[in-house]
Structures are given as structure tokens and as C-alpha cells.
Amino acid sequence: MNFTDIGIFDYLGMILLILIVLAAILFVTAIGLGYYLINKNKILFPKLSLYITNNFYSILLRIFLIIGTEDTFYKVASDFYNKYYCEDFKKAKNKVLILPHCLRDLKCPGKLGPDGVECVFCGKCPIGRVIKVAEENGYKTYVVPGSTFLKRVLKDKKPDGVFAVACHNDMFHGMTFLSRKNVPVQGQLLMKDGCISTLVDVEELISRLKNEPC
Structure with missing residues (x-):
């Protein structure tokens, strides 16, 4: 190997580095633009955006951490799913509402049953009030202790629309799971x-x- 060969390798390495930096800048710009459009109730290339979010979220998260926090990424992604599935969700006839058991009061008298925590409407937390409103508006409500209950609800109840309340991390992964199942x-x-x-x-x-709902 002579000096000319080394120079060529250095040159190629520099080109590769520049391309990587440019790709990262474009990707971050695309994320920023996507967030702006979501806030304006618009989605850029919806089908492509859905495919990328469903399948490459770990890469998206790493890149997003350059300009934001993990929770912010989950919020942006959740907003995207809300906007993407809005119209399909409105058409759903068999909708369920998934509430996390952590909303309960520490002295909650409700017991865990086959369909999650069975609310007794004691008034110690807002769950009872939310359930009443949900059922008046066509939702079947489940207060669940974990994501495995969501899978059971999907299998047993076969809803065509799911409304969920959750923390940032659980929300994102739950919405991704439902999206892959084509459930609004x-x-x-x-x-x-x-x-x-x-x-x-x-x-x-x-x-x-x-x-x-959206």
C-alpha cells in the first residue's frame, strides 16, 4: 500500500462521514417537520411514516434523543398515531377503553378479576366516573394491571377500536402493537x-x- 492508497481511503472516509452527517441532519429535520405538521393536523407521507414508526422506532428514538427527551419522542409518536387513526377510530362500532390500574386510590376496594380490576364505584378515584361516561358513549371499559391484559382483550373481545390511557412508554409500545394489528x-x-x-x-x-376522540 502506498501513500496514494492511504490518501484515497482518507478521502473516501471523509465522504462517508459527510454523508452520514447530512443524513442525520435530514432525518432530524424530517422529525421536526413531521412534529410541526402533526400539530397542524397534517401528516407527511402517512403510509410511509406509519411503516417507519411501526418498524424502526428504536432508530428513530436514538436520533430523536439528539434534539429531545425520550418522553418527548413517545409523545410525538403517540400524537402521530392519534392523528393517523382518527377517522378509522370514529367509525369503530366495538370500542374499548383501557385504563391503567395505577389510577386507583391506594385504598381501592376493587378486586382483580378475569377482565381486570372490577370497579365498585366507591368514588375514591376518578375511574368510576370515567367508566360511566365511557359506557354511556359506547365503550366497554377495562382497568388493567399490565400489557398482557390488552392482548387478552384483543383476543377475547375483538374490538375494532381501542382508546387507551397510559404513561409515555406504555402508550407508545401499546399503540405500536395495536397499529401492527391494524386496530385503530x-x-x-x-x-x-x-x-x-x-x-x-x-x-x-x-x-x-x-x-x-381526536
């Missing part, structure tokens, strides 16, 4: 997570259940 989904993030005594914007949730 809507989601509302918790205001406070932590797996115990969590909080959700109850008024916003009730409004979405009563009126337009």
Missing part, C-alpha cells in the same frame, strides 16, 4: 406516572369520550 387506536397520556397514584386530565378524557 387513540390514546391519552398520564399527567403523572410512576405506577402508583398516577393522574390523568379527567375533564379532557371525558370530553374526548363524549365528543370527538
Whole structure:
């Protein structure tokens, strides 16, 4: 190998590095543009965006961490799913509402049954109120202790639309799972997570259940 060969390799390496940097810049720009369009109720290349989000989210997350936080990425992705499946969800006839058991009061008297936690409407937490509104508007509600219950609901109840309340991480992975199953989904993030005594914007949730979910 002579100096000319080394120079060529250095030159090729520099070109490759420049291409990688340009690709990263374009990708970050695309994410920023996508977020802007989502806020404007528009999606750029919806089918392609859905495919990438469903299958390459780990890569998207790593790139997104350059300009934001992990929770922000999950929020952007959840907003995307909400917008993408909005019209299909409105057409659903067999809708279910999935609530996390962590919304319960610490002294909740409800017991865990085959379909999740059975609310007794004691008034210690907002779950009972939300369930009543949901059922008045055509939803069957399940208060679940984990993601495996979601899979059971899909298998046993075969809903054609799922509305879920969850923390950022669980929401994203749950919506991705449902999207891969071609089940229209809507989601509302918790205001406070932590797996115990969590909080959700109850008024916003009730409004979405009563009126337009998206």
C-alpha cells in the first residue's frame, strides 16, 4: 500500500462521514417537520411514516434523543398515531377503553378479576366516573394491571377500536402493537406516572369520550 492508497481511503472516509452527517441532519429535520405538521393536523407521507414508526422506532428514538427527551419522542409518536387513526377510530362500532390500574386510590376496594380490576364505584378515584361516561358513549371499559391484559382483550373481545390511557412508554409500545394489528387506536397520556397514584386530565378524557376522540 502506498501513500496514494492511504490518501484515497482518507478521502473516501471523509465522504462517508459527510454523508452520514447530512443524513442525520435530514432525518432530524424530517422529525421536526413531521412534529410541526402533526400539530397542524397534517401528516407527511402517512403510509410511509406509519411503516417507519411501526418498524424502526428504536432508530428513530436514538436520533430523536439528539434534539429531545425520550418522553418527548413517545409523545410525538403517540400524537402521530392519534392523528393517523382518527377517522378509522370514529367509525369503530366495538370500542374499548383501557385504563391503567395505577389510577386507583391506594385504598381501592376493587378486586382483580378475569377482565381486570372490577370497579365498585366507591368514588375514591376518578375511574368510576370515567367508566360511566365511557359506557354511556359506547365503550366497554377495562382497568388493567399490565400489557398482557390488552392482548387478552384483543383476543377475547375483538374490538375494532381501542382508546387507551397510559404513561409515555406504555402508550407508545401499546399503540405500536395495536397499529401492527391494524386496530385503530387513540390514546391519552398520564399527567403523572410512576405506577402508583398516577393522574390523568379527567375533564379532557371525558370530553374526548363524549365528543370527538381526536
